[in-house]
Amino acid sequence: MTTPLLRGLNPEQLAAVTLPHESALILAGAGSGKTRVLTTRIAWLIQSGQASPSGIFAVTFTNKAAKEMLARLGALLPINTRGMWIGTFHGLANRMLRAHHREAGLPALFQILDSADQLGAIKRLLKALNVDDEKYPPKQLQHFINGCKEQGLRAQKVEAFDPYTRKQQELYAAYDEQCQREGVVDFAELLLRCHELLLHETALRRHYQSRFQHILVDEFQDTNHLQYQWLKLLAGEQAAVFAVGDDDQSIYAFRGARVGNMADFERDFHVKEIIRLEQNYRSHGNILDAANALIRHNQSRLGKNLWTAEGSGEPIRVFEAHSDYEEAGFIVDEVKALQREGIPLSGIALLYRSNAQSRVLEHALFNAAVPYRVYGGLRFFERQEIKHALAYLRLIGNSDDDGALLRVLNFPARGVGARSLESLQEIARSEGVSLWQAAQLKRLGGKAGVAIQGFSALVENMREACAALPLAEQVEHMLEQSGLLAHYKNEKEGADRLENLNELINAAAAFELEYSREAGEEDVDPLTAFLSHASLEAGEHQAIAGQEALQLMTVHAAKGLEFHAVFLSGLEEGLFPHENSSREKDGVEEERRLMYVAITRARRRLYLSYADSRMLHGQQRYGIASRFLEELPPSLLKRINRDSAPQPMQRPATRAESAGASGWHIGQAVSHPKFGPGIIINSEGRGADARVQVSFSHAGVKWLALEYARLEAV
DNA sequence: TTCCAACTGTTTTTT
DNA sequence: ACAGTTGGAA
Numbered sequence: 001m002t003t004p005l006l007r008g009l010n011p012e013q014l015a016a017v018t019l020p021h022e023s024a025l026i027l028a029g030a031g032s033g034k035t036r037v038l039t040t041r042i043a044w045l046i047q048s049g050q051a052s053p054s055g056i057f058a059v060t061f062t063n064k065a066a067k068e069m070l071a072r073l074g075a076l077l078p079i080n081t082r083g084m085w086i087g088t089f090h091g092l093a094n095r096m097l098r099a100h101h102r103e104a105g106l107p108a109l110f111q112i113l114d115s116a117d118q119l120g121a122i123k124r125l126l127k128a129l130n131v132d133d134e135k136y137p138p139k140q141l142q143h144f145i146n147g148c149k150e151q152g153l154r155a156q157k158v159e160a161f162d163p164y165t166r167k168q169q170e171l172y173a174a175y176d177e178q179c180q181r182e183g184v185v186d187f188a189e190l191l192l193r194c195h196e197l198l199l200h201e202t203a204l205r206r207h208y209q210s211r212f213q214h215i216l217v218d219e220f221q222d223t224n225h226l227q228y229q230w231l232k233l234l235a236g237e238q239a240a241v242f243a244v245g246d247d248d249q250s251i252y253a254f255r256g257a258r259v260g261n262m263a264d265f266e267r268d269f270h271v272k273e274i275i276r277l278e279q280n281y282r283s284h285g286n287i288l289d290a291a292n293a294l295i296r297h298n299q300s301r302l303g304k305n306l307w308t309a310e311g312s313g314e315p316i317r318v319f320e321a322h323s324d325y326e327e328a329g330f331i332v333d334e335v336k337a338l339q340r341e342g343i344p345l346s347g348i349a350l351l352y353r354s355n356a357q358s359r360v361l362e363h364a365l366f367n368a369a370v371p372y373r374v375y376g377g378l379r380f381f382e383r384q385e386i387k388h389a390l391a392y393l394r395l396i397g398n399s400d401d402d403g404a405l406l407r408v409l410n411f412p413a414r415g416v417g418a419r420s421l422e423s424l425q426e427i428a429r430s431e432g433v434s435l436w437q438a439a440q441l442k443r444l445g446g447k448a449g450v451a452i453q454g455f456s457a458l459v460e461n462m463r464e465a466c467a468a469l470p471l472a473e474q475v476e477h478m479l480e481q482s483g484l485l486a487h488y489k490n491e492k493e494g495a496d497r498l499e500n501l502n503e504l505i506n507a508a509a510a511f512e513l514e515y516s517r518e519a520g521e522e523d524v525d526p527l528t529a530f531l532s533h534a535s536l537e538a539g540e541h542q543a544i545a546g547q548e549a550l551q552l553m554t555v556h557a558a559k560g561l562e563f564h565a566v567f568l569s570g571l572e573e574g575l576f577p578h579e580n581s582s583r584e585k586d587g588v589e590e591e592r593r594l595m596y597v598a599i600t601r602a603r604r605r606l607y608l609s610y611a612d613s614r615m616l617h618g619q620q621r622y623g624i625a626s627r628f629l630e631e632l633p634p635s636l637l638k639r640i641n642r643d644s645a646p647q648p649m650q651r652p653a654t655r656a657e658s659a660g661a662s663g664w665h666i667g668q669a670v671s672h673p674k675f676g677p678g679i680i681i682n683s684e685g686r687g688a689d690a691r692v693q694v695s696f697s698h699a700g701v702k703w704l705a706l707e708y709a710r711l712e713a714v
Numbered sequence: 715t716t717c718c719a720a721c722t723g724t725t726t727t728t729t
Numbered sequence: 730a731c732a733g734t735t736g737g738a739a
Contacts, residue, residue, distance in 0.1 A: 061729080088728085090728085115729085186729095187728085251726075252726085254727085354726070356724075356730090537729085576725095580726095615730075617731090
């Protein structure tokens with residue numbers, strides 16, 4: 001069994017890769033070669049003849065991970081990726097639904113709604129049903145619907161014991177009807193529909209169950225309930241499921257991820273033994289020791305301890321700043337110092353808990369002329385002009401898509417105002433047809449009627465003209481005919497948008513080329529495929545290392561990446577761990593895992609910093625060091641002081657209120673008999689009514705009445 | 715239809 | 730602080 005494939009694997013990795021045909025759980029710590037194991041496993045299965053490429057089903061969460069897996073697989077084996085089912089949960093569900101749209105009860109050209117589209121659809125629904133959107137906020141309803149779907153619950157299966165939930169349930173049912181009528185499917189629906197397809201179509205289920213003998217799952221700790229059920233169904237009794245995950249890196253419980261799936265998996269799939277990958281190839285010892293020490297404070301863990309063959313390296317640097325300004329200044333200075341040492345900027349990351357924190361940092365970097373790049377902005381396919389263009393394309397494929405029609409019926413403006421639209425909607429409602437069909441009835445007279453007929457004719461013309469054109473030319477033609485190009489040419493700030501629309505043509509051309517090359521077994525027309533691609537893959541905004549710029553991102557966005565040096569800023573109670581997390585069950589444990597992820601991003605050098613005061617939501621806030629700092633062994637830390645001049649930047653003091661004449665003031669350190677030490681961060685009222693808000697080290701943020709609370713100055 | 719003022723909600727986010 | 734959205738007036 002000597003094959004170059006297995007060379008250089010450590011014993012645990014080797015054991016995982018060469019497991020026999022049985023389900024297995026691989027606990028893969030940060031930097032332990034997880035992706036390598038996953039891809040080598042697939043290559044090994046194929047090379048040793050245990051599986052054919054078409055028998056492999058490998059699923060990831062992000063497109064980036066899927067692409068990387070394909071790329072690395074290509075480097076290991078000269079195999080055709082055609083016929084292999086490797087992709088994201090949603091991508092693979094889409095693929096299956098396209099192939100069996102009839103059985104799934106969907107039109108051949110069903111379109112996919114992204115979150116924004118979905119929210120729009122819900123708002124539309126509420127308006128049509130005359131529901132008060134103050135009482136039932138669309139966002140909340142969206143959350144409710146997606147939550148139900150992720151639990152695998154259709155509207156009629158939802159348990160509602162109070163009137164409010166019953167109403168939500170009713171709206172959920174109406175929403176699904178609306179989607180069905182319009183031939184559109186949201187993200188959660190892709191998975192739920194696919195699950196139901198396999199559940200109800202026995203022949204189909206058997207077919208796929210016997211075909212996919214090897215199912216591999218990446219980032220298993222991030223799966224939600226529905227995804228787990230789907231995998232279980234697809235696996236059946238026969239398939240070997242190779243699940244790779246790290247419970248310590250589960251940071252998406254807030255959006256439905258269920259770490260408990262790992263324990264369930266162990267039981268449901270009769271996992272004989274969990275394989276632990278604990279050797280870390282990324283970081284020096286001190287960094288790993290800190291990460292291990294921190295995560296040991298979590299109660300619910302499967303248990304794991306990272307180690308490295310490297311030395312302990314440098315101590316972890318800790319910096320306390322007086323203000324967020326000073327913190328930013330410190331980081332800039334250190335970045336410049338690292339740069340002088342020859343570390344490329346792209347190898348340095350600046351991490352923070354929440355996006356709002358990036359502003360001060362950006363400001364300081366800008367002033368110091370340090371090039372930087374912020375990840376996490378608006379993505380390509382989410383831009384307004386692109387959404388408009390896609391809406392026209394969607395109408396070409398499926399005119400009943402009311403959401404798309406509403407978006408562009410009067411964009412660019414063509415004289416269809418709110419009133420005409422209302423009449424059109426009235427016709428559609430009374431006839432029970434889509435807006436498009438209502439327009440075809442030609443019942444509207446006057447100017448409005450003419451304008452709407454003009455729009456119908458426009459779309460019809462586009463459809464005819466596009467039928468014979470290659471994809472990129474379809475897009476080009478549509479942009480011209482719709483008047484979008486002309487509109488943005490006239491717009492003052494339209495240059496960027498025009499550029500993006502141009503980029504859309506390029507994207508279509510690139511997609512078409514790729515698509516024709518690897519035409520799969522279950523083809524759909526290129527336009528529909530392109531639209532699915534646009535929804536499912538909104539455009540990269542995950543970090544692509546490379547460009548010579550400092551990398552700024554949230555800790556969440558940094559998962560899966562590594563850097564020579566990492567700055568983790570804003571380590572204050574209330575920020576990290578975030579104050580909202582203390583209200584949620586196991587919230588602080590998730591925050592701690594987040595901190596664990598942050599620490600393990602660093603290869604060689606790690607900076608932790610916090611500020612005594614910080615501007616947040618337009619107010620000065622006073623914080624104390626994060627409890628996570630105290631959970632790190634002091635022996636690994638080195639506190640550093642700014643060696644330059646004494647704090648050069650002092651912001652003009654904001655008006656400091658005093659809580660009556662009591663002598664308490666904001667920023668004062670205090671102690672409470674029950675809650676322990678804390679800092680006064682706000683106050684209101686005077687005399688007997690005076691209350692202060694205190695941020696406690698361990699008890700969170702509380703309002704206390706001075707008359708009763710036995711506060712002591714420290 | 716367009717523009718501006720007032721108002722709101724600010725943890726993390728992929729598909 | 731601030732961006733994004735909404736509602737009303739022009």
